[in-house]
Amino acid sequence: MKQRTLAGRQVSAIGLGAMPLSMNNDKKYPSFEDAVATVHAALDAGVTLIDTADIYAPDGEEMGHNERIVAEALRRWDGDASSIFVATKGGITLGEDGSKGRDGSHAYLRSAVERSVEIFGVDHIELYQYHRPDRTRVYADVMRGLKSLQDDGLVRAIGISNASVEEIQIALDVLGEGNLASVQNEFSPKHPGSIDELRFCADHDIAFLPWSPLGGTGGGASSVGDRFSVFREVGEAHGVSPQQAVLAWELALDPHVIPIPGARRAASITDSAKAADLALTTDEVTRLSESVGIFD
Numbered sequence: 001m002k003q004r005t006l007a008g009r010q011v012s013a014i015g016l017g018a019m020p021l022s023m024n025n026d027k028k029y030p031s032f033e034d035a036v037a038t039v040h041a042a043l044d045a046g047v048t049l050i051d052t053a054d055i056y057a058p059d060g061e062e063m064g065h066n067e068r069i070v071a072e073a074l075r076r077w078d079g080d081a082s083s084i085f086v087a088t089k090g091g092i093t094l095g096e097d098g099s100k101g102r103d104g105s106h107a108y109l110r111s112a113v114e115r116s117v118e119i120f121g122v123d124h125i126e127l128y129q130y131h132r133p134d135r136t137r138v139y140a141d142v143m144r145g146l147k148s149l150q151d152d153g154l155v156r157a158i159g160i161s162n163a164s165v166e167e168i169q170i171a172l173d174v175l176g177e178g179n180l181a182s183v184q185n186e187f188s189p190k191h192p193g194s195i196d197e198l199r200f201c202a203d204h205d206i207a208f209l210p211w212s213p214l215g216g217t218g219g220g221a222s223s224v225g226d227r228f229s230v231f232r233e234v235g236e237a238h239g240v241s242p243q244q245a246v247l248a249w250e251l252a253l254d255p256h257v258i259p260i261p262g263a264r265r266a267a268s269i270t271d272s273a274k275a276a277d278l279a280l281t282t283d284e285v286t287r288l289s290e291s292v293g294i295f296d
């Protein structure tokens with residue numbers, strides 16, 4: 001599979017978003033064994049990047065549900081698990097009553113990353129992403145806290161998620177050019193609005209990871225070819241699914257883009273992974289971009 005650069009390492013151009021295995025809009029979850037099988041299908045298809053988060057868990061479950069699936073899948077996989085790049089996230093809290101909040105304090109993020117380190121049985125996290133801004137705190141202070149986790153060796157690379165251009169700039173100011181590995185924002189035909197952040201990342205050599213790249217669980221991803229017919233037409237011209245056309249289009253926007261499609265079924269990620277090697281023509285990319293309102 002074609003490769004892209006993330007935090008100085010080569011990873012598959014298509015990653016696996018592990019969230020739907022533990023959290024999705026349909027509230028339908030695979031068994032633990034089926035979830036592990038889906039992760040294995042991704043790895044067997046050549047996917048070497050997995051995105052997870054401490055907060056991904058079904059209602060009523062504890063933090064770390066999704067991380068535990070990924071960790072166990074890596075332990076059981078018969079390939080070289082050390083070649084797999086795992087990115088996780090922290091900064092969203094789960095109350096005893098199931099309510100969610102945000103905490104970007106140094107103390108909280110340290111305890112969160114320590115919990116993730118323990119689940120994965122490693123001494124550091126390859127890429128730790130600040131999940132969503134805690135609006136009660138100064139963004140630069142949060143970045144300083146993340147930097148201290150890196151200085152202490154708990155995380156190798158730092159990413160941010162759900163960040164505006166202004167917040168990306170603040171992260172760069174605090175961490176230094178070259179030390180912000182990634183930005184993970186929602187981006188898809190349904191949600192093309194993050195094109196500004198995507199372009200900013202491209203200009204600053206930062207990987208951009210579109211989340212819900214197909215339109216999300218709950219029907220957005222499965223119906224993308226119906227809702228955005230140009231993607232279905234381009235897919236048909238290549239004899240592939242509209243989902244592959246969407247992911248290939250995102251990859252064609254810039255070499256810094258690394259989509260992380262989610263999957264509960266092995267068949268979904270096996271199909272999506274093929275998008276890495278699907279070459280669209282320049283005319284097709286322009287047509288797809290313009291169909292969702294993106295112009296040069």
Ligand SMILES: NC(=O)c1ccc[n+]([C@@H]2O[C@H](COP(=O)([O-])OP(=O)(O)OC[C@H]3O[C@@H](n4cnc5c(N)ncnc54)[C@H](OP(=O)(O)O)[C@@H]3O)[C@@H](O)[C@H]2O)c1
Pocket residue numbers: 016017018019020051052131161162184185210211212213214215216217218221222241243244260261262263264265266267268269271272
């Ligand atoms: N940073 C954040 O705040 C944030 C927020 C949301 C998500 N994320 C990340 O982004 C990842 C992806 O987002 P997402 O899972 O919400 O949405 P998505 O990737 O747009 O859609 C996932 C759904 O697409 C279906 N699918 C995937 N490939 C397919 C294919 N080739 N053909 C047909 N259906 C296909 C899957 O179906 P099946 O389930 O039936 O396999 C899955 O339910 C998440 O897993 C998570 O890692 C991050």
